[in-house]
Amino acid sequence: MTVEHTTCPSPAPTAAPPSSPSPPAPTTSPAAPAASPAAAAASPLRGSPVDWPGPPREPWPAGVHPVHADRDTPAVGGTDGADLPGTAGAGGHATGRLLALAAPDLLGHHRRCGPLPWRGPGGYLLRELHDAGLTGRGGAAFPTWRKLAAVTEAAYPVAGDRLSRRRAGAGGGTGRPRSGGTPVVVANAAEGEPESVKDVTLLAAAPHLVLDGVQLTAEAVGAGDAFVYVKAGSAAAAVVRRAVAERRAAGWDRCVIEVREAPVTFLAGEASAVVAALEGATARPRAHWRPLADTGLHGRPTLVHNVETLAHLAMIARWGSAWFRAVGTADEPGTLLVTVTGAVAAPGVVEVPYGTALGDLVGSRGGAVEPVGALRIGGYAGIWLPVAAGPAVPMSREGLAPWGATPGPGIVSVLPARACGLAETARLVTYLAAQNAGQCGPCVSGLPQLARSVAAMARVAGQDTAPDGENPAQAASRALRLAALVSGRGACHHPDGAARIAHSALRTFAADIRAHTQGHCLGSAHPS
Incomplete structure (x- = not known):
């Protein structure tokens, strides 16, 4: 397997690329459908998603410079149309989102999207994802916020919560990372389905949008390592390597990212097959009696998300759940x-x-x-x-x-x-x-x-x-x-x-x- 990785930024803050115009304003903006009762239901775990505690400490390696909200975090979720990417295309369809944010390099990405909107560890991003109703785009359509919550709860059990104690093993209920280690985030672009080209198309057009989603997810769950798992031999593989190297040189990221190539087989993208491949084994599904959120890569809590899901996540972090729900249906927004x-x-x-x-x-x-x-x-x-x-x-x-x-x-x-x-x-x-x-x-x-x-x-x-x-x-x-x-x-x-x-x-x-x-x-x- 081919491997490329970023290194952690130096202790001194790295200047962001110069500011430039916001993404294009929408030509039309349909009325946002009301959230369905299912989408608005309370968490089955505990209260509102924003109440879920995140990791009890900054999860990034020592020496990483702090991120100050007044300097590095752009305004998100605003109502000014000038701050939002387009939402209408030919025939009135909302085609001006993911693909409209295509950028060939990091500077172009910054001009269209601004800097990374760091949200801090814990429930802030999860609340936006819950309200947005984002579901996985890899095929299963599982609620995205639930997957993040499961990994966070498995890695950092909450005192007094019986569910957390049961999942945590020896370290249950302490609020400290369990013995399995810090979480791992995987961006899955194996795309084993022979007819599908959506993931390689997205990565080739907007790699930095996907990588932003990786970083924000890693921050939310307290991950120390992240991977992009991309189909071997695809044009997207080379694009992602260049994008990772560019971000490394600019000090853009806070979490290590490695690029791994997936074999061209139908089952290579199944979540447990992804973990097997990252561990150096054959990329085929494993029988796993405990979820990957509990014990995945080398026994660590592992979150595997499709790359399209992560790109949507990065946009929701920037422009909010109401913007995301402005198109689609009440039960299936976006x-x-x-x-x-x-x-x-x-x-x-x-x-x-x-x-x-x-x-x-x-x-x-x-x-x-x-x-x-x-x-x-x-x-x-x-x-x-x-x-x-x-x-x-x-x-x-x-x-x-x-x-x-x-x-x-x-x-x-x-x-x-x-x-x-x-x-x-x-x-x-x-x-x-x-x-x-x-x-x-x-x-x-x-x-x-x-x-x-x-x-x-x-x-x-x-x-x-x-x-x-x-x-x-x-x-x-x-x-x-x-x-x-x-x-x-x-x-x-x-x-x-x-x-x-x-x-x-x-x-x-x-x-x-x-x-x-x-x-x-x-x-x-x-x-x-």
Whole structure:
């Protein structure tokens, strides 16, 4: 693995780059939706997030210069539009956030965003994240503030709190760092999903925004070390190394950052696989009975966040939760990066608010270049949507829930009507079976069997020979049984994704399974 790291700043304060104009003002600003009861609910741990204590001491290494609020901290959360990045783009979509803050170097980043808005250890940043409703952008959509709170509580147990004492082990309840050591923060850009390019696009365009998020997260949880874990061989890897070196030379950061390269495998970005890789082992999921927040990298409390999540976090720290919630929906505020691929005029990444209709999202990349048969949401392990329903479905967890789907890692793939959805599904499941972790029965045995069954149902009777003499309808029945057997039974969630896409194909392309059995193919657009 290739490693680059920053060093701690010298004891003497380093001058910030000269001040310059603020980010561009928004062209339009939609009314902020009210927070939902779920978003506004009190912490299940204790009171308001701002009441959660942070580390009892400054977590940075000795000799690091102090940061004075009057000198280094810009105003945040203001209402003056001149202080905020744009919030509107073509078609009224909020595209002027993450990608609008692209900057080729640290000076350009400073001109657009200002200096790092250090918030101090503890609950101040967590309160903003709680109020903002930011969720993870890597696929699981877990509330960001909860992950930070879990790591802080595990590393610095609170006296008198039984939950903290239980998690803390021998040092429980003391308010001192437990024996496992100070926390670790990891920015995850492994992007093992083959169709996704959102993370490498963001890192290549705005690396300093992501690195700001790493620093602010490290400050909030009291981390002493941080990593950027980026796909090997990607253009983003070189960009991040240059950005880290530039920040080191400028004395911009307060926490050590190392850049590690992730292998190009589907499972390399799973959180426990990330920790395994950072420890020098093979990047595959581990069975971990205690959460990584308790015992992760070398037994230390570990926070793994997707790089897009960290970039949003850096913006919330600067401009506040109300600004963040000005777009999106009440339950799913903000924007997300989506990779649009397949039969579209300009495949690539677009930034849209949660709740944007899938048809509008595809249109933002020039629209389809030929008649569409189906849309696939969430990548190789996602789900198929029939073309009749797909364009109107909102890109949100709520909008996709009736179809058993989520936005996942932010991928929309457009399948042309002339293509066979069954054959495409067979390709996906075969790939997922080959990428299994090799650690449990569902992966080692179940997924290869499922791949063979899906391949058999994709064959056309009379043209191809199916294994065991099965016709496509019989193979589909066997695939349905196997998908049910492997789902929820793996040592990790990898089998679940393969089962999900197979089951989705059985529902979406049922008419074509019947046609294959009769000796012909309908393509992907025929209603089932």
